[in-house]
Amino acid sequence: MAGKAAWGRVRTVSTPAPSATATARANQATARHELFFFNYFRLGQAAVYTALAFRPEHMAWPALPDPVLARGMALAYLFAALVMVARTRTMLHRPVLAVSIGLVLDIAAAVLALILMHDVRMGVAMMLAVNIATGALLLPLRLSMFFAAVATLAMLGHSLFDVDQPGSSDRELVEYGLFGAAYFACASLCYVLGRNIRATEALAEQRGIDLANLSQVNELIIRRLKTGVLLVDEGNRIHQLNESAWMLMGNPAADQRDLGSLAPELSRRLYHWRTSGKLDESATMLADGTPEVVPRFSRLAPNDDSHVLIFLDDTSLVSRRAEELTLSSLGRLSASIAHEIRNPLAAIHYSAQLLAESTELADTDVRMVEIINNHCVRLNEIIENILQLSRRERSRPETLDLGRWVHDFVSEYRQGNDLGADILRAVSGSEPVAAVADPQHLQQVIWNLVQNALRYGRMPSEPARVMVVARHSEAGVPILEVIDRGPGIAPKVAAQIFEPFFTTHEYGTGLGLYLARQMTEANQAALEYVRVAGGGSCFRISLTPPARTPAAAPVAARA
Template sequence: MERGAKTFARGWRPRTGLPPLPGPLYWGLISGPGAPRRRSIQVSTPASTIAARASANQATSRHELFFFNYFRLGQAAVYTALAFRPEHMNWPALPEPVIARVFALAYLLAALVMVARTRHTLHRPVLIVSIGLTLDIAAAMLALVLMHDVRMGVAMMLAVNIATGALLLPFRISMFFAALATLGMLGHSVFDLTEADPSDREFAEYGLFGAAYFACASLCYVLGRNIRASEALAEQRGIDLANLSQVNELIIRRMKTGVLLVDEGNRIHQLNESAWMLMGNPSADQRDLGSLAPELSRRLYHWRASGKLDESATMLADGTPEVVPRFTRLAPNDDSHVLIFLDDTSLVSRRAEELTLSSLGRLSASIAHEIRNPLAAIHYSAQLLAESTDMNDTDLRMVEIINNHCSRLNEIIENILQLSRRERSRPETLDLGQWVHHFVTEYRQGNDLGSDILRAVSGSEPVAAVADPQHLQQVIWNLVQNALRYGRLPGEPARVMLVARHSEAGIPILEVIDRGPGIPPKVAAQIFEPFFTTHEYGTGLGLYLARQMAEANQAALEYVRVAGGGSCFRISLTPPARTAAAAPVAVRA
């Protein structure tokens, strides 16, 4: 554990931007009144990957679309300035100045509208860019006609439009607009060749510009695709890192071991749920370790001063389990922050008890197998003696005692073997209303109840539950047997009810209710522990095995005291809808 703590310390550093976790003071608490709320944990799935890429693509499109529209606005401003040049300037020549000015103002107005509508068109970038490129090419062709002297500048600015559009458009559409611009340029050149002074140089220049348009469109398309892929990958990596960080925080928060982060001023910065409970559920404003847990603060001071660790158990607050504290620095030779691990000794004791019980069960099973053969021989011999005609009443009584004790011993062996045997539950959907009536009928046929009363109670509506019928039969048989044996008042017959119903929350429930004296609270707290019994002939394994089989069927067995006298053993089963994908569970039976 110490080595793991050091590894954790080397890979972790305190952060001041962690969101607060639910509860008064949990792992993830930060100082300051303006702490952000807890973020929900995201899990990386194909859907989230697609969403991440879409988000990255939209972010990329937003920047490029803004640039595209602002460049168009600057382009329109250049055309407007050229169209409204002063009268004394002879360049550029404007054959039709009025038409040129109307064209420039119209293009400027269209550019302004597209800039203003940029945020509203982010979800349709291909359509908007296609419309914009169509407008740019048409404006460039008109500029070539109306402002022939600036044809080189117009052709170069159009190259920027084609390249920017290729960053956002699919490859085929990018090539289409490059071809459209090239044809427009060459068409204008051909139109000029029909005039009085044709120029081969102008035709060649427009052809070279067309080649440049195709090259810029191809290169910018590849560049845009790589940018989008890189940003999507970075976005996904960011989501994965955020997921991993929050999963790590969740693991730390849910650890059974308490974890605290304390600074050099003995102030608690962060702690997980286990530490919060082990320290007596302090409020969020209580962060001084010395006032919350003086003994823990004393041990931390002693460890910082001498480097020695006191490994004895201590209780940090009234009513909390004893813990064994351990300390580790976040960085070597740095006492600014210390991680404190609080090991709950009750968990260790419970684990040791489980291991002891498991070992005892295996040992008892091996002994039971060895006892069973001679026990069978004794029982068989006693039965043969009972059939003899030469025995007097005293001998017959002795044989009866032998048979009774052999039966009791065989029952003990069966319980021990069940304790060590593991079977798999085979759950089925049952109608508990019909099941309890069938069980009561079968029990009456196989057992002589005498004056005792056993009856089934169920409503008219079906009570559906999922359980292994064989396991449920064993559990209810054990509970009914105990109710008939112990759930009676002195001198009166036992009155036992087997009830199938729904709880207020809609959970299917089976109850075995008797009208006996009930179970004292001190005894009721221990009745499900193995080998605990108040009867001189009991084994203390019946109720323990019943609870084990109930838990293996995803059910809960509990004792409920009945008002007015009596006992109720309640089994809360699982409804069918909750176990549609449930797998068989190993069970001690």
């Protein structure tokens, strides 16, 4: 919906370990950056070798014993470096292989440069140290040490077998030995550094994911709050609001953000609170047709009026909560009273039955005994309804075939009740209608609805005609309907029939339909009244479909 946004903050003190996914992403990101740096450094290194090999003729340094071979080596290394740079993206998923190939090229090029350009041996050895260190950021420790050892042996081997420079082998041997130690040190340090970098990036990735998840949870929680929440700045402009606030303010458009024009009374109270610090706790209506609310204000930071949170408490919700508490207390009180009444009532009823069996009673006494029995039955029904109000038994849902269930129910009802001229029949299609519900609760609800339909759903001087229908709605929802052909229910009365203790009958308790709705809601279903075109009433129960298809799910029908 346009104009709705949620705002919230959630503090967390947990520090979860990085997940495998976050670690893999961090490793891939680290490999991408370091592999690009590695290949571009190699390209620069090859460019340096090429520049030295193609030095002008008038420059005597560095000495090139074989210029053609040196230039060929430099060009080959430059071409290999260009290929490695071009294939960097395709080798990101195999960084170890890419780095290993690159280090082999680097070590081979360095040894050839030492042979063909001996004067720059110190620079070549130093640049090779950068190659070894960069490779250690991406390679496992053993592989890093292996390449450091290969580079060291290559340097030492060149010094031992260099016959073109007599008398300098001892000095170079010491120099290359020191460079070898540096290679091992750089590889070890860069391996540790790379591991720490990957762990840090994985933790940062995980924290980012956790923060995004927390933000979504906060948004969902505040969006679904029954209390309206608004964030207003010092210019009286609304920055964010949740769904409840959006509805309590009359569903404003997305571009309407000025609090003064949307809710003048709320803006006035906010100004009064900002200037005086006093809160007006009286209820007010922010828009036509919306419930009354009690606004509360809170600063985001102490002594900072730049942004204010406004909470709108719906008074109708408070009234409903109070009504639920009252009904709960009344149910417990009534249950205790009903238990005390049931015992003397049973004694009266039993005594009346014994008295009715006497053969010496006059006709007037027989009539009095009949009245006593009738009222005892009525009082017992009232007590049963009150006890049901206090029990609130938990549902035990099963998967039912509603078509079979309604036929079994109607057959059982006919056997236990004398219908006389009244008509009660079950209607269902050829296809099975599967639903999930507690069969005991469903039995009580339908029995209550059928009783009401047979009692009130009849035209004057005509028998009642009642149907119990099992079908699918247009959306595929399983539905049970109790339909009669009586005069129907007036719209004003229909709006209150599910309220507790509401009745239009002088002997009614007003709890039957209320308890029926409570039982349907306990089974994740909905009970509603639907007026029938042409006269009559329909009480419709929309049930929950099974998780699996009716053919695959076990179907249990009430026997």
